[in-house]
Amino acid sequence: MGTGTPVLTPGDGDRAPTDASGSPGPAVQTVSAGDVFATLGTSPRGLPFAEVAARRDRFGPNELPRAGRGGWWRDLVGQFTDLFAVMLLVASAITFLAYGLQEPRDVGTLQLAVAIAGVVVLNAAIGFAQEYSAERTAESLQAMVPHTCRVLRDGERQELPARDLVPGDVVVLEAGDAVSADCRLVEAHEVSVNNAALTGESDAVGRTGEPVAGGPVLHARNCVFMGTDVVAGSAKAVVFATGVATEFGRVFRLAAAAPRQKTPLQRQVALMARRVAGAALAIGAALFAVRLPTGQPLVETFVFALGVMVALVPEGLPATLSVSLAIGVRRMARRHALVKQLLAVEALGSTTVVCTDKTGTLTQAEMTVVHVWAGGELHAVSGVGYAPVGEVADPGPVRELLRAAGLCSNARLVPLRVGAGRRSRSDREGRRVLGDTTEGALLVAAEKAGLDLAAEEAAAPRVTEYPFDSSRKLMSTVHRTPDGYRAYVKGAPQELLARCTAIDWRGERQPLTGALRAAVTDANDRLASQGLRVLAAASRPRADSRPTQDEVESKLTLLGLVGMLDPPRPEVSDAVDACRRAGIRIVMVTGDHPLTAEAVARRVGIVRQPAPAVVTGTRLDALDDDGLDTLLADSGELLLCRVSPEHKMRVVTALRRRGEVVAVTGDGANDAPALKHADIGVAMGASGTDVAREAAVMVLLDDSFASITAAVRLGRSVYQNIRKFLIYLFSHNIAELVPILAATFAGFPLVPITAVQILAIDLGSDVLPALALGAEPPEPDVMDRRPRSRRERLFSAAVMGRVLFLGGIQALGVTAVFFWHIHASGIPYSDFTEDDIVYREAITMVQAGIVVSQFFNALAVRTDRESVFRIGLLSNPLLLAAGCFGIALMAAISYLPPLQAVFNTAPLDAVDWAVLVGLGAALLAAEEIRKAWLRRRRQPSAKGEAG
Structure with missing residues (x-):
């Protein structure tokens, strides 16, 4: 890719194309200082005011465009494109249609259609609110280029907003100034500039006003560039590129062209959604086909099949996932880490490689x-x-x-x-x-x-x-x-x-x-x-x-x-040690000199061996993809020095190709393409450039590398907690589905639990306990475990086994309760109607049975092997409060006439509640027995390993 630097032909002010080398053309770099003015269509007095207006119209403002966001409404619409959302919206639309076709019309069908649509809207509102808030906070950090600059126009020295600069302007630079555009020096008095934001090199470099040989503009010693700083001397310079045409803009375009990578959790959730949606549609269609030949009305049969589908779709999952990730966002915010995308919270937890910049990230950027x-x-x-x-x-x-x-x-x-x-x-x-x-x-x-x-x-x-x-x-x-x-x-x-x-x-x-x-x-x-x-x-x-x-x-x-x-940040060494214990490889990727990079790497603990692999950008150019893969496959210590933005992107791509989950840290514009191309980009908020912050999905507001370690710890905890509430949510789906299947094959004409009742469980009784599980603090040894594989499934065999175990116990209990209540009445199946009090009591017991057993289930899933009594039943008070709220809501549905009318329920007596509590206690006891068996099974293995 060329630099895109505009060159003005003498006198006309038009942009000329760059040459193939990416240079602005030999004229600007190689001509004498006096001839620069003619080459760029200006004079030592600066541009005439009339010419400034013409060039501003031609070249536009001297600023980089904000990332292409389609507006808040596009973000909101995007919340409805999730597979679960699409599936539920279709179900709601068909239910509205079914309501219109019914004769007579059943208000319960209308309630179901409205409830399903409400679920989708609620999920979308929660997800949009969280991400919109994070984006607005991120935008408050924007401060990329200096706000003002000193310019000569028509012989007058003026201080103007940097965005008003145009090619041909004559600017005055002094020590301490930030450069506002790409400029050719015409006077230079002992000038040195810091190009760290653009090249990653921390040492100041001297500049001259004399002509130099042709070549890449970035290497020209008589040019200074947007986003860099003058650290010594004074100078006059002529602007030859502004906005996206600058070297800074070239890196911006490179970053914008890189697609945002999906996080591991995004891929896992998408896979889970496809499988659950496919299973729900298949089972719903199968039951529709089974019931239709029995003489049931077509619309009622469809509504029945729809209820089965709703029972299988975890309607509360998107909201629970969003809010659980938002809890992680708030926890990270307390550690000065701003997360712009919710799913990025979990991504750091699966990180296997961190590619870190040096200057300003590991070091103070202060001599x-x-x-x-x-x-x-x-x-x-x-x-x-x-x-x-x-x-x-x-x-x-x-x-x-x-x-x-x-x-x-x-x-x-x-x-x-x-x-x-x-x-x-x-x-x-x-x-x-x-x-x-x-x-x-x-x-x-x-x-x-x-x-x-x-x-x-x-x-x-x-x-x-x-x-x-x-x-x-x-x-x-x-x-x-x-x-x-x-x-x-x-x-x-x-x-x-x-x-x-x-x-x-x-x-x-x-x-x-x-x-x-x-x-x-x-x-x-x-x-x-x-x-x-x-x-x-x-x-x-x-x-x-x-x-x-x-x-x-x-x-x-x-x-x-x-x-x-340039001293390392004091907290970096401990953060590096924590990453090593967590099995995370750290690769330094910097534009600095190899000796400087190795010295810093040794001070912070990235390098401990006598002879680490030190590879320069020149050597990377000489390696093909197979050679690069071989280099990165070596798990030894690796320093990549004197590298360009293209090199960084290539390294990140190669690591991801090997199955690594890659996090990239950086603060300069030169880091932006790699930040965006990584699984998760982490930019510095205080010392970072706007381009880097725009490309990243996480911004460290305190520029502390230690915040990365804290984020990894929280990310791993988020993943563990997600698995906990997935087990919690999906186990009761089995309890909702099995009674329906049992009633179908037993010939019972009505459903043991309606779709509206299922939605009440999914959103009314289960969301808060699931959120409380999502707020469980990290386990003490979470940073002593190896990173999980990119290929590891969210629904592993162990997770599915536990879902089937806990869900099966719940399903057997509520199915038994339903048919026990139906049979105890002595009424034939064919005589039951939806208004029958026995039927209403029976479906109320099914709903209440699921809610009560889920209270005990929430306690059971808090640990994998450890007894819940050992960690303390009261150690998560939010979980207990959420569970009690769910039971209270169920009691209201059972006893309050307005809710009875909506859910077709009936009041339960004390004996009914006692039976249901007994079922929940039995579930907790069974899970405790399973955990005890696992612990005993593990002990001989541990002894064998110790021996």
Whole structure:
């Protein structure tokens, strides 16, 4: 895919096509700064106001479009496309038709049609409300590009909304600014930019206004790009691409083209829905065919078959599933994890591989000094980030070193600017770095050593500066002090060491002998081997205020070395350990240098082996799909470095092809395609870009990697709880179906339980207990288990066996109660009518029997093997309250005349209730016996394994 970068032909302002390399064309990159204006149809004074309006009409606003949502009404309509919903809507429509064809019309048929339609509407409302709320919360995070920028138009300097930029605009950039569009630099004064949001590389890179050779625009050193930050220097630049035509927009389009992947639970629920719907239709059709030849009226026979179908469809399941997942959403929200799609809650629970970015995800995205070396001694520095919290161990010997480094810096620590684009952890603590982050780290270290740099600058004002240059890798300043002029120099250790003739060795100036040079070199190597960025500082007295650069940077006295890093987040190591215990593989995927990536990976525990597999993007390009599969099949430690968005997508695709459930974390625009292509994308909310948050289904509002571990734990708990309430819901479906089948084959002309009664059980009595089961807390050992297989079925053999066991006991009980009551009356089958009091009592006992036994069933399914009495009958008070509500509702249906008229029920006496409670207790006792048998069966196996 090309970059899509527009190039304007001289004078006409039209967009020209990009070349095959993805470059904006040789003119913009290779021509001199003066010719850039002609190439892009503008001038050093900027665009005329009339031309701005024309280009805005041609190119549109400088912003990325929101993801293609069809509006809230499309989301709402989508709730009715679930297979259960479609099936029930068809059933409701046919029931309305049956009501219209009946002679005389039976109000019960109309009630059934309305009730079924109401079920669908209720389920849709619950699911829509949960997902709409999450989406609106996600949209509140949108803050991708800076809101304003400085522009020259008709020679006037203006501050404008970033969305108003057009190709050809001349923008002014300074340290601390975020770049609003893709621009070609025409003036550059020691400019460095942070491209982490676009490339994933944490180190600032220098920019120039000079022409460069042709090639991919992203590699052009005279271009800056939307979504990146200026960390040092100042510049003027001409906009050559805006909106979706930018490099940022290219990644946006790449992410938009990737289809959203279905979660494992979505696939399992869809499979379950197809099977249940197929079974319901088949059984309903079979019973219709059996009863029709018996002389029953066609419409009544159809309504009977429809009742069977309704008995098999778990009408309460969609609502129960949605609200149960919503409980998981709220639990995750308390851990600062925003879930935009309900089913994503469970997806993390089945994750087998986490592909994690480095910068801003594992690390703070803040440089921090951790060691200072001076006079042959190493001084540790505590604290993280730009907050002055921490101290330098024994700061006396290193104060002059840190004073020199602080004075020879242009960065400033400033309060958080409201409305700034990307934010970091230190922003939330009230400070950010204006300028180079390396210099910011030096300023913080000086504060920790007890230095007041403002006072130091006042006492030694700067009179001359030689800025940092990438060729000599040094920066020098000259200051006026009470003792005369003094020069301070900082930069790369090897470059600076070559210009030193002396060293400050434990408070004394000594000649820099070969042995001392070797000591400095050894100290530098030790710090660099830890993955630290190392700077050296030196000084010398001067007699004049305007020495030449060579005079300043020669015959120096070395003061020492400073080692710094972008520190890992403190909670990451524990989170990585938890993922290892849970059997989750972590693969670092970053655009950074391999040595930097490995150093961070070792600090957080991703890498523990001496020689992990470190693979660059260049090597990935050389691998075909089979070679990539072979690489990923090795379960060893793997670091993927210097990779592009396309590489990340390819790796995620290959992992999913191998049957892995893949979670991808990231914060930059370069992460967005992989975030969307993964089973679940996890973006950073505070420091992440808008493109990343848009592509992800989960956003970590606190940017904490530990929240991922918490989400995995909750996701696994959600899956376990879903299985619990599935057993609970489907077991009573058997109790509803078996009496109907028994009545059919026994020749009884009426149904033992009506479709309206079934809906009352499914939605009135069963939903709340099922939700209470869905709110069960995670089991203590949930993170000590291996991830379940992607191929594992939601309805496994064990689950189906338990459904049949518990449902069979309920079915035998309520069927026996129904026929016992019918036979006890002595009335022949053929004489029973729907208005007969005995029949009404009998169907009331069937409904009440299912409700009461479900109360005991809810207690039984809380554990797989452990006795419910061991974990405590009262340990889930919500479950007890929900069960009592269901029984109270059943009592109201039995005793209140208005509800009796709707459900055709009759009042039950105390003996009836006692019988039904006895049936429920028998179910719980049978389940306890089964669990005890399983425990005894497991004990010999455990002893054998121990032996």
